[in-house]
Amino acid sequence: MNFVIPLIAIAAGLLLLQPKLQGSALWRATVTPLASIIGSGFLVVIPVLAHSAGSYSLIAMSAVVFLSVWLGSALRCNILAQDQTAAIATSPSLVHLERLSGAVLAMAYVISVAFYLRLMSGFVLSTVNDAPDTAPQMMTTAVLCVIGIYGYRKGLSGLEKLEIYSVTVKLAIICALLCALLVFNLQASNNAPLLSTPDADWLTILRQLAGLLLVVQGFETSLYLGSEYPAKVRAQSMLFAQILAGVIYIGFVGMSLPLMGPLETAEINETAIIEVVGVVAWVLPMMLVIAAVMSQFSASIADTIGAAGVIQQETGGHIDNRSGYLLITGLACALVWTSNIFEIIAYASRAFALYYLAQTLISVTHCWHSEAGSARYVKLVSYAGLSVILLFILLFAAPLES
Numbered sequence: 001m002n003f004v005i006p007l008i009a010i011a012a013g014l015l016l017l018q019p020k021l022q023g024s025a026l027w028r029a030t031v032t033p034l035a036s037i038i039g040s041g042f043l044v045v046i047p048v049l050a051h052s053a054g055s056y057s058l059i060a061m062s063a064v065v066f067l068s069v070w071l072g073s074a075l076r077c078n079i080l081a082q083d084q085t086a087a088i089a090t091s092p093s094l095v096h097l098e099r100l101s102g103a104v105l106a107m108a109y110v111i112s113v114a115f116y117l118r119l120m121s122g123f124v125l126s127t128v129n130d131a132p133d134t135a136p137q138m139m140t141t142a143v144l145c146v147i148g149i150y151g152y153r154k155g156l157s158g159l160e161k162l163e164i165y166s167v168t169v170k171l172a173i174i175c176a177l178l179c180a181l182l183v184f185n186l187q188a189s190n191n192a193p194l195l196s197t198p199d200a201d202w203l204t205i206l207r208q209l210a211g212l213l214l215v216v217q218g219f220e221t222s223l224y225l226g227s228e229y230p231a232k233v234r235a236q237s238m239l240f241a242q243i244l245a246g247v248i249y250i251g252f253v254g255m256s257l258p259l260m261g262p263l264e265t266a267e268i269n270e271t272a273i274i275e276v277v278g279v280v281a282w283v284l285p286m287m288l289v290i291a292a293v294m295s296q297f298s299a300s301i302a303d304t305i306g307a308a309g310v311i312q313q314e315t316g317g318h319i320d321n322r323s324g325y326l327l328i329t330g331l332a333c334a335l336v337w338t339s340n341i342f343e344i345i346a347y348a349s350r351a352f353a354l355y356y357l358a359q360t361l362i363s364v365t366h367c368w369h370s371e372a373g374s375a376r377y378v379k380l381v382s383y384a385g386l387s388v389i390l391l392f393i394l395l396f397a398a399p400l401e402s
Helices: 003-017 025-037 041-052 056-079 084-088 092-125 135-187 202-214 219-224 231-259 272-280 281-315 321-338 339-370 373-396
Strands: none
Touching: 003 025, 003 135, 003 231, 003 281, 025 135, 025 219, 025 281, 041 056, 041 202, 041 231, 041 272, 041 281, 041 339, 056 219, 056 339, 056 373, 084 373, 092 135, 092 281, 092 321, 135 272, 135 281, 135 321, 202 321, 202 339, 202 373, 219 231, 219 339, 231 272, 272 281, 272 339, 281 373, 339 373
């Protein structure tokens, strides 16, 4: 197994690097939302679910994925709308809400970029003895400078190339991990420790699961790639990214159930699952460290691209994408040196919920103006229900670290 797993990863990587796939506009447009969805959440979701959902972990993950795809349908409605400004002009409050949500989303992206790269630096430096206390900040700043300057010089297409290679490595390792877990499940005995039923009441469990929206966040980046891809491609790529990420998340959680028992009482941290998968094969922890680094790096690039798109749209093009990359990475550098990222990330989850709520309300407006017959009322009821759920998340979601 220890020799086969790396071979599977190499084979998957070579398959993903096929020129036909790399030349596909749909795949290139899919990489950005996919990179953001499968970010740090891929590793933290297992210990979080073990603590919050216990024996209901697979059901909980499936519910979160369903909610994200449902939410994605509202955002795809906005992508495909012919004239969003005209549609929302009848409601000045929605105009202000959209602009506010854009500003909130841009700041949430800055927080996410800083958070992802700070975690990446932590993974890399965990193997270094006697590193100075400021080493994580220094390394994070260096990587942010590289992303900002490279993005300014090469533009969106240049950042996408960096993103494609890091996502390829990450997906190849995830493919090998899922294959190893499948073999482990087929060979495992029934003596694996079972997860217990959660002791918390249902409201507490729902609040913790609401915080998991941040894990599957990232598909909204498709909204802000309009300078490179037409609306139809962006809508299709968002759905494709969500389905692929959803299958990966559900499969990962489902096949990790026999390993999650010890995590119920362990501290929630990024390295917990890395230690646990060593039971399957000793090569997996090393590979997952590489996947973790690639996850943080690709997700930070994806959110940098998304944030620049938001800034360009909200400033009417006065700040273009290239300048936006410098602005975002500069703000992220300031955040890294002045703030505790783990405390700020709780606010980021609510910021994303506020943004999604605003987009859902805009989707309701689109449906009212452009849909007819029964389709109008089905979508209105659907998006209204989604708005209620997002309001609950905004007000009551518990942070992932709790």
